[in-house]
Amino acid sequence: MCELLGLSANVPTDICFSFTGLMQRGGKTGPHRDGWGITFYEGKGCRTFKDPMPSCQSRIAQLVQEYPIKSCAIVSHIRQANRGAVALENTHPFTRELWGRYWTFAHNGQLAGYETLDTGRFWPVGQTDSERAFCWLLNRMESRFPVPPEQPAELFAAVAEWCGQLRDMGVFNMLLTDGEFVMTFCSTHLHWLTRRAPFGEAQLLDEDVTIDFQKETTPKDVVTVIATQPLTQNEAWCQMKSGEFNLFHYGECTLSGVVPV
């Protein structure tokens, strides 16, 4: 399996603290040795840092932990390969353009029969079930909505239904973002929490690091963090249910529901 990490915030926020915790699971406190990646959105643009080598040994991961890139939407993933070789083209997150926006996707789980998913004009480059599922989702999105719907909820409710179909093929926990919205779908394991004033201290589970968000934030900040497993030991993480989807918009949950099996 793999681990996911996402962020949605109303002010550009760096993820160094949470990323530091996640990276320890890339071969040190966790078995996810088969690559890692992280995508930061800045305006309509995004940049991805990825490496097929274990995050706990990666010099690029070290830079990302130390270099605070501030973003309102971040998606990260560390990989334990199941489908697809350990290679850069199989390293999450995956990014494709649709409707003049960059869409970024990361998946935790494993799908059966994914080879038959019709991806239309979105051809997978690598061999993972994850990238094929992403291409299938994009193809569904474009087929249903040749231009993006005026109400984002209409789009993401449809995406949730399609995620339910993927969940029925195996295990499908995912993060999807266009830089403004961050959508989650939970099949087995996904947790989240929202930090807002009054801010307190948080301590990482995987590394002896504590942060006082009071010092790092303003009273108006709203920062939601999503992770496969809780990253801190003294905060109240909410566990998502199987089939639950959530849509975060600049830190606030604006749409939520459960897709029945």
Added chain:
Amino acid sequence: MCELLGLSANVPTDICFSFTGLMQRGGKTGPHRDGWGITFYEGKGCRTFKDPMPSCQSRIAQLVQEYPIKSCAIVSHIRQANRGAVALENTHPFTRELWGRYWTFAHNGQLAGYETLDTGRFWPVGQTDSERAFCWLLNRMESRFPVPPEQPAELFAAVAEWCGQLRDMGVFNMLLTDGEFVMTFCSTHLHWLTRRAPFGEAQLLDEDVTIDFQKETTPKDVVTVIATQPLTQNEAWCQMKSGEFNLFHYGECTLSGVVPV
């Protein structure tokens, strides 16, 4: 204007030496302060490092200079903004998927009337003439070849014709790669050289750095470097003509010609 740097090699080769020279032009020995980017291919996958801040001050550029990522196809760009604001979404290189391959593009120049270029399903995300020209090229490629032609020369000869049409709209120097082929089109300024045994020493023009390729290579290595302006002072760089295109395949020039005005 901007500066381009490309590499095509028959063995995975790092570009730290040439990149170090180029980065000095990003605000130090050159005026290109408006961002920089570099894309490395590894197998079918690629990874891009980019920053909207001047390369000579960029911590990420520092990492790329020190961290030898070995690749057979590399495209890099430093930007002096003309069309489009200084922003991440306007920072080259641009990468899109077509036919299950990632295509990466960087442009030096300026086009008039680019707003009317029909990009079909490839929607630009940013505001540059460069990204729109790239989307237009991809749309032409896909329209002419719903599946990639068996003979790559057939594809790239067509791309050269389309590059000629873009050149007629202004200044269009470009690098285009799918990770296997590196194509160049020269409108005003583009130079190249191929390093092969017997290897010698090279000295950067922009920084007091010398490298002895003899120590870094094997006798079978063939490494072609493409740059807007020569990067070294003691090597014989070939200047490309206006309208000249070249196709490099693992370091060797396999197709070349001139598109008349």
